[in-house]
Amino acid sequence: MPGGSKRRQFDDSDARRYAALSKIRLDRDEEARLASELVKILSHFEQIKEVVTEDVEPTYSVLDIVNRLREDEAKGPLTQEEAIANAGEKKDGYFKSPKAF
Amino acid sequence: MNTLQTISDVRDRRTTASELTARAMETMRRREPSIRAFITIMDNAISSAERVDGKIARGERVGMLAGLPVAIKDNISVRGVRNTCGSKMLANYIPPYNATVVDRLLEEDAVMCGKTTMDEFAMGSSTETCFFGPAHNPWDVSRVPGGSSGGSAAAIASGEALAALGSDTGGSVRCPAAFTGTVGLKPTYGSVSRWGLVSYANSLELISPMAPDVLGVAILLRAISGFDEKDATSVDKGVPPYVEETTKEPGKFKVGVVKEFFAGGTDGRVAGRVHGALDKVVEMGGSVEEVSLPSLKYSIPTYYLIAMSECSSNLSRFDGLRFGFHLDAKPDEGWDELFSRTRALGFGDEVKRRIILGTFALSAGYYEEWFVKAAKVRTIIMRAFMRAFRSFDILAGPTMPCLPWKMGEIADPLSMYRMDIDTAAVNLAGVPAISVPAGLVDGLPVGLQLIAKHFDEAKLLRISYAYERATGFPDELPVN
Numbered sequence: 382m383p384g385g386s387k388r389r390q391f392d393d394s395d396a397r398r399y400a401a402l403s404k405i406r407l408d409r410d411e412e413a414r415l416a417s418e419l420v421k422i423l424s425h426f427e428q429i430k431e432v433v434t435e436d437v438e439p440t441y442s443v444l445d446i447v448n449r450l451r452e453d454e455a456k457g458p459l460t461q462e463e464a465i466a467n468a469g470e471k472k473d474g475y476f477k478s479p480k481a482f
Numbered sequence: 483m484n485t486l487q488t489i490s491d492v493r494d495r496r497t498t499a500s501e502l503t504a505r506a507m508e509t510m511r512r513r514e515p516s517i518r519a520f521i522t523i524m525d526n527a528i529s530s531a532e533r534v535d536g537k538i539a540r541g542e543r544v545g546m547l548a549g550l551p552v553a554i555k556d557n558i559s560v561r562g563v564r565n566t567c568g569s570k571m572l573a574n575y576i577p578p579y580n581a582t583v584v585d586r587l588l589e590e591d592a593v594m595c596g597k598t599t600m601d602e603f604a605m606g607s608s609t610e611t612c613f614f615g616p617a618h619n620p621w622d623v624s625r626v627p628g629g630s631s632g633g634s635a636a637a638i639a640s641g642e643a644l645a646a647l648g649s650d651t652g653g654s655v656r657c658p659a660a661f662t663g664t665v666g667l668k669p670t671y672g673s674v675s676r677w678g679l680v681s682y683a684n685s686l687e688l689i690s691p692m693a694p695d696v697l698g699v700a701i702l703l704r705a706i707s708g709f710d711e712k713d714a715t716s717v718d719k720g721v722p723p724y725v726e727e728t729t730k731e732p733g734k735f736k737v738g739v740v741k742e743f744f745a746g747g748t749d750g751r752v753a754g755r756v757h758g759a760l761d762k763v764v765e766m767g768g769s770v771e772e773v774s775l776p777s778l779k780y781s782i783p784t785y786y787l788i789a790m791s792e793c794s795s796n797l798s799r800f801d802g803l804r805f806g807f808h809l810d811a812k813p814d815e816g817w818d819e820l821f822s823r824t825r826a827l828g829f830g831d832e833v834k835r836r837i838i839l840g841t842f843a844l845s846a847g848y849y850e851e852w853f854v855k856a857a858k859v860r861t862i863i864m865r866a867f868m869r870a871f872r873s874f875d876i877l878a879g880p881t882m883p884c885l886p887w888k889m890g891e892i893a894d895p896l897s898m899y900r901m902d903i904d905t906a907a908v909n910l911a912g913v914p915a916i917s918v919p920a921g922l923v924d925g926l927p928v929g930l931q932l933i934a935k936h937f938d939e940a941k942l943l944r945i946s947y948a949y950e951r952a953t954g955f956p957d958e959l960p961v962n
Contacts, residue, residue, distance in 0.1 A: 396838070403794060403841040404818065405834050406826040419839060422896050426783035426852070432859050439857030440864060442685050443912030443936075444672050444715060451711050463578040469808025478803050479811040479820045 391419050485550070485698030486725065488644060492549035495538065499531035499549025502644065503593050506551040509641045510596070516623050519637035520596040521556045521566055521614050527595040534591045545590030547705055552587060553643035555634050556597040557604055558689060559678040560584050567680050568600040568612035568630075571800050571807045571828035581678020582713070583647060583689050583706040590705045595643055599633030602830045603797065604649055604682045606630050607657050607901045608892070611832045616889060619661060620960045621926055625886040628658030634692050635662040639959050645698050647706070649679055651687035652785050653881075653905025656917035659692060660881035660929020663919045663959055665946070666692040667699045670936050671912035672717035674703075675710035681796040683789035684715075686909040694959055696918065696947040700728040703939065719937065727940035732948045735875040735941070737763055738773035743879025743904045743931070745779070755928040756880045759920035759949070763878070766948050773874065775866040778907050780859050785906035786899055787843050787856035794840030797833070800825065835895060864911040871935040876945060879904055881917040881929030904931060914939045918946050921953070 393409075396416040400407045407415065461474050470477040491497045510523060534549045554560060557567045559577035561584075566572045580588070587594065599609050599617035609616045609632035619627040620640040627636040631648025635658030638646055648655040650668035659666030668690045679689050691702035704724040710716045739760060744753050764770050802808045802824035809827070811820045829837070843852040870877055883903055892898050908915040913936055920930035930949075934942040 395842075399838045399842045399845070400834075401822070402845065403834075403837045404798075404822045404825055405829065405837065406819075406822040407834075415835065415838065418835060418895055419842075421894075422786075422839065422899075425896055426787060429780050429783045429787070429855055429859050430851075432777070432780060432855075432862065434855060434858035434862070437858045437861050439854050440861040440910075441857055442715065443864065444717065446672075446715070446717065449714055459578050465804075466578060467575055467805035469802060470810070476804055479815055479817050481817045 391423060392416050484695045485645060485693055485701060489546070489548055489550055489701070492534070493538065493544060499534040499593055500528060502549055503527050503531035503551050503595065506595055506641070506643055513620075513640045513642060517618050517620055517636050517640050517642065518615060519553070519598055519617050519633040519640065519642055521568065521599055521633070522564055522597040524563060524594055524596050527551065527593055531593045534593065537591070545592070546701060547587060547590040547592035550592050551595045551644050552592045553596055553598050553634050553637040553646040554584065554594055555631050555646070555648045556600055557649055557680040558584065558647055559680070560594060560597070563597060565597065565680070566614070567604070568602045568614065569829065569833070570613045572805075573613065573807065575805050577678070579678065581689070582675035582710045584678065586706050592705070596637075598631070598637055598646065601630035601632070602833050603680070603793070604630040604651055604654055604687070605793070605832050605836055607653065607898055608887070609633060610889065611830055613830060618889075619886050621662065622886070625888055625926070626661065628661030628882070628886060630654040631666070631692065632658045635659055635664050635666065638662070638664045638692060638694055641959070644694070645702055646692040647702070648690050648692050649687055650690040650909065651683050652789060652902045652909050655690040655692055656881050656905050656915060656929065656931060657901070659917040660931075661886040661927060663927035664692060664694055665696055665699045665916065665918050666690060667703060667916040667939070667942070668908060668914060669703060669707065669939060670914045672715050673707050673719070673937065673939075675713040675716050677710055677712040683792040684796060685792060686785070686789060696943060696950045697725065697728060699916070700724040700943050700947075722940050724940060724943060728943040728947045730944055732767065732944045735768050735945060736873070737768045737770045738870055738874035738877045739770055740778070740877050740879045741772055741774040742776070742778040745903070747900065747903065748880060748883040749885060751923045752880050752882070752884060752928050755920050755923050756930055759930045760878060762952050763949060766952055768945070773870055773877070775870060777859070777862045777866045781863060781907035781910065782899055782903055784856045784859045784863060785902065785910055787852055788860065788910070790836045790840035791843045791853045792840070794837045794844060797837055800828065802828065832895065860910045863907055867907075867911040867913055868935070875934070875941060877933040879931055881905065881931040885923060885926045885928070908933055912936060914942055916942050916946050918950060919953070
């Protein structure tokens with residue numbers, strides 16, 4: 382699979398798979414172009430694998446603050462009108478979506 | 483004239499906010515056709531300026547930015563003004579609220595004059611990925627102004643604004659500052675609220691001040707810094723009086739010149755100019771020594787893997803339903819199909835590339851191999867900085883490895899990513915860094931980057947200001 386030099390390269394079907402997971406529709410030409418770009422990019426990124434990271438903790442945030450919460454008091458939320466003002470389609474004061482099922 | 487003098491001239495009625503704003507608007511009218519620093523010009527700027535003048539005339543207290551025309555990057559929310567992020571996806575999006583930094587600018591009586599050109603969702607180093615077209619470098623309009631906050635930098639360098647806000651995820655304020663001969667400072671992560679900034683890579687990015695001079699950056703930083711309960715990553719720590727700190731003498735200080743910042747790909751002319759700037763630093767009383775941080779050679783893959791992963795999650799909110807680019811559903815079209823079609827048409831190529839690669843790096847089977855691995859290398863890079871700051875007050879090197887390139891010259895995505903080689907590690911470590919003008923090569927600006935440890939912006943500003951006084955570069959901007 383993608384990445385490792387001993388494994389097969391990222392190909393059009395991978396591009397299709399991860400585009401689908403990203404909810405971005407691609408046409409065939411875009412899939413092929415993206416696959417070839419990602420092969421190049423990933424082979425450059427591959428170099429981080431040579432770094433020895435045993436016993437190294439990952440950093441997801443440079444701060445040591447965690448889960449700071451505020452008092453549970455209502456503070457001037459948006460009005461319903463403001464909240465839906467940017468929606469492309471609305472009905473009876475709600476967002477209108479396509480069918481989900 | 484420096485930014486502080488401009489503000490005190492307004493307060494002391496030697497000039498007016500309306501006059502400064504009218505001059506900026508007139509410069510826009512003249513220069514925008516060739517610079518294109520703005521996506522949206524705020525026509526209410528003059529009336530905002532008149533309000534500030536009214537306060538002064540009535541003898542009321544005015545804020546520290548009284549009458550200063552400030553440009554705002556188009557990913558920072560201003561209530562009622564469209565916030566496009568340089569994308570078709572948000573071309574018509576009007577935020578119903580202000581970013582915290584915008585409220586703070588208004589409290590300090592700044593005059594917002596427009597929203598600036600940027601790479602789409604801040605993903606780029608040139609503004610060329612902007613859906614509305616790129617901004618141009620005022621020093622040579624056939625060249626890029628840097629990015630992603632290129633419009634903000636171009637606005638300052640051309641005199642269309644006297645200061646600006648940008649955002650810096652991997653160099654997006656320092657790169658355009660270097661390319662336009664202006665000053666840009668990326669503050670310590672957590673010191674400026676991100677509330678109202680459209681997220682791209684939330685663990686790396688920060689709203690950042692830009693100005694023609696160091697004092698301008700210092701006073702903007704003073705105005706926008708500080709705790710904000712609306713941002714869970716905001717740090718509850720006092721804000722130093724940055725302007726006073728900036729004007730203090732720097733005394734003796736040790737500069738570590740980072741060897742990796744002068745690696746193979748660096749243009750020899752840029753390296754030469756930066757070494758010339760460092761000679762000036764020695765004259766000012768700094769001692770300069772080379773230092774090696776070998777893990778910096780991994781900054782590009784580490785930075786991009788993390789940024790792309792975070793972006794794939796942050797940009798999942800763009801579904802075309804609640805806000806932004808909207809398509810009507812075809813008969814029988816379900817959520818998935820409509821969502822995928824909307825995003826295909828609403829996002830540009832670079833944004834799609836990063837979302838898809840980020841989705842891959844976070845996906846089952848590859849998460850440990852790519853995303854977690856990058857997060858571990860990030861720890862190593864951060865520790866390397868911390869170790870270096872035990873021996874040095876600041877670290878230094880070029881901001882960019884090259885001169886501003888010609889529009890369209892860099893077409894390959896990976897070649898563009900490599901341009902962040904000297905800036906991205908700073909965001910991985912969360913430390914503050916500034917780009918100050920280091921002079922010209924062939925008529926094009928070069929930036930000197932200075933980096934300090936967490937929350938040591940005061941030292942960065944003090945040394946930068948002493949350096950600026952010793953060189954006098956801000957007077958050279960192509961503002962006419």
